[in-house]
Amino acid sequence: MSSSNLQKALIQTWAFVFKNWIIAKRNVFSLFEILFWPVVGFFSVGFLTSFLELDPNKTGFILVGIIAMSVIQVCQIDVAYVLLYDLWSKSLKHTFIAPVQSSQLILGSWLIGVIRSFFVFLLLSVCSSLVFGFDFWRPGIGPLVLFLLGLFLTAASVGMSVCILVLLFGYMADIAAWSLSSLMALVCGIYYPVFILPFPFPEIAQAIPLTYFLAYFRSFYGFDEGFKNVLGWGFGLAGLYVILEAILFKAVLQRARRTGALIKLSE
């Protein structure tokens, strides 16, 4: 690829950062996504741990879970928004009449998601330290970066699932942008270890990368959920899902060009 083509490819990717950023900036309610809901959720659960007089390790266990969930929710919704904004504005066809690749669409929206969710992480980690005395930075910068990277990859995978569902089912599927991550929270052990779940949920949890990233980070606070090579499994599964969903997204986009979904969703 020549440098001029590379520049073009980068600016096409940046277009999706630009779009999501401008829309988020202009909509006061998007502040709720990065301030209100994460903070409300975090403090509700945090105060519940105080009321139950949990020991610091168990409090940490739960706070790691709630912060991880908030990061994933904010990041994945930006990936989903890349189609949802066009869907709601009925401008989907103009995006797909332009010579953009589906990978640029996902990557651009994921980048803005990473920025916004990193801000959420910073905010909540400071709150957890100040209000509940839980030091999120104790494992060190390396493990923290790996943990966050794992969460961002998981979020990319969830966001892509929403995009795939939107292209398959249209408006009916936009609810997935909020429900898929909540479903994941139930299975992956946000508030509890996965081994307490009834069959077959522990087995399902082992197929979800978030389970391993949570286990990895919680291990620095003295929790061992019995998983081996958690980073290998976590990144392996997350990478696999991202690649599979990228292929699936391309296929679903092609299907939408065949069925006329792109036109119907723009009317």
Add this chain to the structure above:
Amino acid sequence: MAECIIFVLPIGYMQSAICLRVTEMSYAIKAEGIFKTFRSGWWKKRHKDALKGVDLQIEEREIFGILGPNGAGKTTLLSILCTLLLPDHGNVRILGMDGLHDGHEIRKRVNVVSGNANFLWSLTVKENLHYYGMLYGLIGKEREKKVETLIDIFNLAEHRNIPFDELSTGTKQRLSLAKSLINDPEVLFLDEPTVGLDPDVSIRIREEILSIHKERGMTVLLTTHNMKEAEYLCGRIAFLKEGKILTTGTAEVLKRMVRIGDRLKIEFKGRIQEDELLRAEGVINFTISNNLCEIVVDDGERRLGSLIALLSRGDTQIKKVTLGQTDLEDVFVEFAKSTDSDMGLRV
């Protein structure tokens, strides 16, 4: 002898290859045997045949119109040609490229304007243009210059910082036209570009389309059910009905083709000899009632003199003559109401 064969064959081959290339390249758009069926319902049992074997050839720099009633398949055809939709069968070549396999390359060189323009609601005019400029890979100052030029051309300066959802319908449509030129397209697809607009705004938009075409010389494919628009803008027009192209030609050719004739309205005093009128050259049909004679003739201007002379014989006084010529609307109505077999006879 062997040398001669070896020498001649490649040249012959090259010549035919070049000829083929020239033939293909002279068409900006070439579609052959396009079929499209939309399926819906849980088991895809409901289906609607939107296109039933459409062939189309559009030359470079031509403004070509696709005219047809609602549900004829105009938008489906345009969507296939601009690569938004894939046909079930058939071949599409856009600017010499395969519409089914070279979609990405084609998209770099075409653009679309649709009626009822919709863009990202909360982005301003300027931001929308920048966003689409980025999607087409325009960088930095190049994009800035292009956006400013388009804002100037389409008189959007006073709206540049207004969000899309606060714009009037006409301004939205001007933005849509501006956006469609962001990549300097070689083929521009206009899908009912003036639908829902006030007449004065429609006229302005049409003038802008003509002016862009004159200035940039791109190929334009327009779908519309507005006859005036088609006649004003298009060099050639195709009539699409129930997924089939019934005929293609200039507005004049189409008018002649349907042979519905011109209408002469003659107010008179006295008596008209009906049998003489019936035998008069060029008269297709006539009615007489209450001192008003309405005659359908093959060519109003040509027959006017002889018919007046015929009717003025004896004590008949001609008080007023009105000549109504066939317009494309009449042609449209004829095509829209006719069955396929009728059209076959007529064409």
